[in-house]
Amino acid sequence: MIAVIEMSRPSLHADDEPRAVVVNIQHFSTHDGPGIRTTVFLKGCSLRCSWCCNPESIKPAPELAFNRGQCIGAAACGRCLPVCPAQALHVDSSDDRIRVNWELCNDCGECVKACPSRALYRFGKLMSVAEVLAEVERDGAFYGESGGGLTLSGGECLLQPDFSAALLESARRRGLDTAIETAGNVPWAFMKQVLPHVDTMLHDYKLTDRGEHRRWTGVDNARILENYQRAYREFPEVRFIARIPLIPNVNDDEAHIDAVLDAIEGHPNVVELELLPYHGFGESKYRFLGLDGGAQEFSPPTPERLAALRQRIEKRMNREKGARH
Ligand code: SF4
Ligand code: SF4
CATH class of the missing domain: 3.30.70.20 (Alpha-Beta Plaits)
Incomplete structure (x- = not known):
């Protein structure tokens, strides 16, 4: 088990241009925000989810x-x-x-x-804002028509707020739509620094029960839940998409779904609650990193269970939308 590290802000390079360790740049993503997108994954995470399929994103530094x-x-x-x-x-x-x-x-x-x-x-390469943008802009032709753009993900992209804010600000200046994916376990100051440059924030609710969150991710969820509430209130112009990575026998219970629906209720800028079914494609990466036995075994949710929970969400969100109009 890798220890949970609370990272501090990375230092700036001598030329004052922030750099970050990028673990992957994925082209033509269709699940990381609106339209066709380029998703940039930063290395380093402040959670240790037992079902993690991206162990190469956990440590902040490049690794063999x-x-x-x-x-x-x-x-x-x-x-x-x-x-x-x-x-x-x-x-x-x-x-x-x-x-x-x-x-x-x-x-x-x-x-x-x-x-x-x-x-x-090696997983991870130190890159500047300009280097990342140059690669992202190669996909520029696909953004316009689809409404896509740049998504910054991880690991936890908000642990590197200087780099993330600078990259998203530059992307916006070039007319790109911007999105981030976060699990929210960062100081509020980091989230507040980045959100002014974000069009859509996709954010995870892994477990709403405090003890269960600690048990399955290694950390408390109080700061995460508080950050989300502040973000909804203080950034009304941002479009928020809440997500639950759905892991059978961990968080696929109605109580968790209802608690998330309670948390987003009354915030019209939270436009969606998505379920992301566990898929389990990460086993070989654990082996390649010398982390044999690092991942626990989980099964994907059944189509029936997924459909039932999606129906529950849809019903309540439609009821709330109806009540607003
Ligand atoms: S095995 Fe590790 S220490 Fe040796 S050369 Fe490769 S990366 Fe360096
Ligand atoms: S790991 Fe195998 S293929 Fe690579 S340099 Fe060593 S001996 Fe050659």
């Missing part, structure tokens, strides 16, 4: 990953062995392939440069 199946073997290659300054690599005689001693590895990345087969690779 190793896919043993891609290794062509020490006899045929072996180029990584002499370059490791920490003696963290060795050959396993059973298959002649490399093994990583994760206790010794310091994520320096030297072996990645030497590896011709991408068996050794």
Whole structure:
């Protein structure tokens, strides 16, 4: 289990342009806000959800990953062995392939440069606002017609407020629609700094019960719930989309759904409550990061359960919309 770290604001680079460790830039996303979008995933998260499918997003710094199946073997290659300054690599005689001693590895990345087969690779790259924007703008032709734009996600993008605010502000100046995805576990000052540059905020309600939230994510939910209420009140121009990552036997009960509906009630700028069914595509990444046994096993919700809960949400949201008109 990786310890929960409360990150502070990252320092600015010498040229005063904020930089962040980007773990992935996904093109043509259709589930991260309106239209066709480019989603930028920042590294570093302040929750430790037991069902996490993106373990590569948890640690804030770049880190080594190793896919043993891609290794062509020490006899045929072996180029990584002499370059490791920490003696963290060795050959396993059973298959002649490399093994990583994760206790010794310091994520320096030297072996990645030497590896011709991408068996050794790195999650996370330090990028400037200008570098990220240049990549995002390559998809510009798809934004206009679809109403899409840039979505900043993670990990937790609000843990790097200087970078996030600067990137979203620049994107807006170029006429792009902006969205963020957050789990809300950040100081209010960070959220407040970023929200003036956001058109849509997608935000998670993982568990509304305090004890259960602590049990399944490792942290208390009081700050998260308070941040959301303040955001709804203080940023009426932002469009909020609430989301529940639906995990059977963790949070797929009516009490949680109703508690979220209570939390968003009376806030007309919360336009939707979405259910995101657990899909479980993350197992291999745990192995590649040396985190065997890091993920607990969960099953996706059944279509019947999903439909019943969606119906419950729709019914109540329609009733509230009707009452407002
Ligand atoms: S990342 Fe650095 S310390 Fe880790 S195995 Fe590769 S060379 Fe060695
Ligand atoms: S450099 Fe890559 S392919 Fe070559 S032995 Fe090392 S891990 Fe295997």
